[in-house]
Amino acid sequence: MTPEPTPPVSLRGEPRLQLLHISKRYPAVLANEDVSLVVQPGEIHAVLGENGAGKSTLMKVIYGAVKADMGEIMWNGRQVDIPDPAAARALGIGMVFQHFSLFETLTVVENIALSLGGEFDLATLAVKVKEVSQRYGLPLDPLRHVHSLSVGERQRVEIVRCLLQNPQLLILDEPTSVLTPQAVRKLFETLRQLASEGVSILYISHKLDEIRELCERATVMRGGRVTGEADPRQESSASLARMMIGRELPHCEAPLFDGERKPLLEIRSLSREPEDAFGTRLTDIALTVHSGEVVGIAGISGNGQAELLAALSGETPVAREMVHLCGEAVGHRDAGARRDRGLSFVPEERLGRGAVPAMSLADNALLTAHREGLVRHGMRRFAAAREFAQRCIERFDVRCGGSSALARSLSGGNLQKFIVGREIMQTPKVMIVAQPTWGVDVGASAFLRQTLLDLSRSGVGVLVISEELEELFEICDRIAVLAGGRLSPAVPRGQTNAEAIGLAMSGLFAQPTPERAHAA
């Protein structure tokens, strides 16, 4: 080829990005099969599909993080080869990953400096970070260490990092899972503004109403193939869901509980200083979860959620009387001892906490389900662990390469189904779940929510901590709000609404809790 004069970047009529017949095979699955897709300049384009449909893989192909086996990529009308993310960034492609890739021991601004490469001055960069984060409604302290950030805050770092590079195409893989409703509004404004300036956006989300509001085109994927294209503004959430999962979306059923209502998990004036300087102090938290009910805790991550969960699970023991499990004071006991007494727990971080990334699903079953006969006389029973994992995979419809698949090879939603399944199969008396459906597709979310409801109606006390109000209103019998390390009283679902909860989330409780009024 002879070198030609370079055409202007935004040549009219030239698509920004064109994928032609992309295929990618992993050992166990065909993740992308003959996928074609066109994105115009300034277009906000949604990619829809169940967990494991191949969306993230396709995005990684565009970003150069995964090499396609077949197919071509056209960028502004020219065929390009994108061997690695650096090349993608050089072309003007930015991506916010579903799993974050930040260095825990560095500060926010240091992390961003590293990814920008080249020469930089930390002080001016910190100012820029601050500016961009404020402009886009993504509040961030550039000097904080990443290890002290919540999942939601880490995602903000990733988004800001991309925006600093002035991309022509921005890929967002489930960006809003952990943002507050207001922040989602702000982000949408930003994205619309970026689009009006000609930046194209590829947007993956499981929240169909968001997609209907934001996107003008949608490509639907199922099992690695493109199964349809739609204008989401012309569709209903139900019709989009149908395209995604190939059938009607099930509805959650919350039957009445007719068993005896006993207190199972009692939190009694729990207070705790944070472990590090940026944690949240828990102040005088009180809550009781009874058999047969689902209690929800609403609120935005970073308001004491992580600290409360660690205190309840036993990962950071507290004073003996602060936590009661089935009538026994267990506040001082560690996680294992609480599990021995009937507690199950699904944490927010699936990889590295709820599961060991480098271990197989069978080995990960052993992590907490060793109480289910997977160990005898101190020796592992491998066949039993495989069998347990296999049952979990089947019962909870985990899409993976079998019980020997490594935990880190599963997509987020499927790993979540496995962890929830593993915990439920231990027939707990109390089940605590953090962000049950974060990153889980609509079909699987409905299934998980119904599973938690059914679990509670079998006499288990279920505590759900979630940022998604809709989810809490769908499954919870009572809802409390955690804001600034204080917990509002749990109110029956029928006696509250989204506005009241939203108000409480900003820290203004309708009335002070009796305990605190007393102390004052």
Added chain:
Amino acid sequence: MLLEPRATPSRWMSYAAPVLAILLTLSVGALLFLALGIDPHEAFHVFFIKPLADANGWSELLLKAAPLILIAQGLAIGFRARIFNIGAEGQLIMGAIFGGGVAIAFPESQSAWLLPAMVLAGALGGALWGAIPALLKTRFNAEETLTTLMLAYVANFILSWLVSDPWRDPAGMNFPQSVMFGDAALFSMLFDGLRLNTSVFITAAAVLLFWLFVSKSFLSYQVTVGGLAPQAARYAGFPASRTVWLSLVLSGLTAGLAGIGEVAGPVGQLNLNISPGYGYAAIIVAWIGRLHPVGIVFSGLLMALIYLGGEAAQMALQTPAAITGIFQGMLLFFLLACDVFIDFRLRKPLEKRRAAALAKKRATA
């Protein structure tokens, strides 16, 4: 940098790395011999072939490999949990002192129970010397890398005080050494005229037990989780302090056993040359053996061969004694370097990067 992370760690590379490391060590070793004016061909023959030419060579090989393998088995448990005991040498010496102390306390004993008592005392001494860093770590969060190493020096000083004062052999012409142990205090020889003794069975049994422990026990699984994902271990409620105690006490115990194997074996008394650095060399053995009980057997044999080869080369080629240490050090160095390629790979060839740079230029033009 020329490296980029792999999407998934390469399993192939984790087995290829030790082989690659050995090849690199040999190549650099050849250059080294050339620089010393020695024909590498002859040097390698002296180093690696001649020591194994007769029965005595094999006996010496096993005699040296046994303590290395034994100690490395214990160390590997801790390394899996990221508990780095680098003071096994001190635990070995403590084992020798405790076990040897029993022999010195009953100099006339002919009892069949004397040797078992020494073995027990040796294990206890080593375990105790491992327990101190465990206590310091769980109570005061003191780094075990520092405490184990410092305690190794302490053990050495205790030994030299003992053999130069209270336990010195009165008939020993003022040499810092104890009396020679009686027959009842020594492992018996396996073959006439060879130094190989029954203590190898301790190592053999240990390999079997450690293999069982690592591949089958739930406790070993918990330790491994603690090393791979500390948060997951905390989430599951596997106590971190138990892992610390287990790793350090167990590796101290095996080192103590190795110590008694030396003093009740080829050395036959307490003196200042109980071990030619087995406790340190075993660290390399554990890594090269991929922390795997069977892998450690092979790497232990290799390391023992380097010891023998180094001695043979000293005699036949007048090379300096340091050559043994150089080979051991190179082996570890190259292994760690090759290990990088388990998780990383070289960047794509230059051509593709040029293409990317070109694309960038065009896009900004």
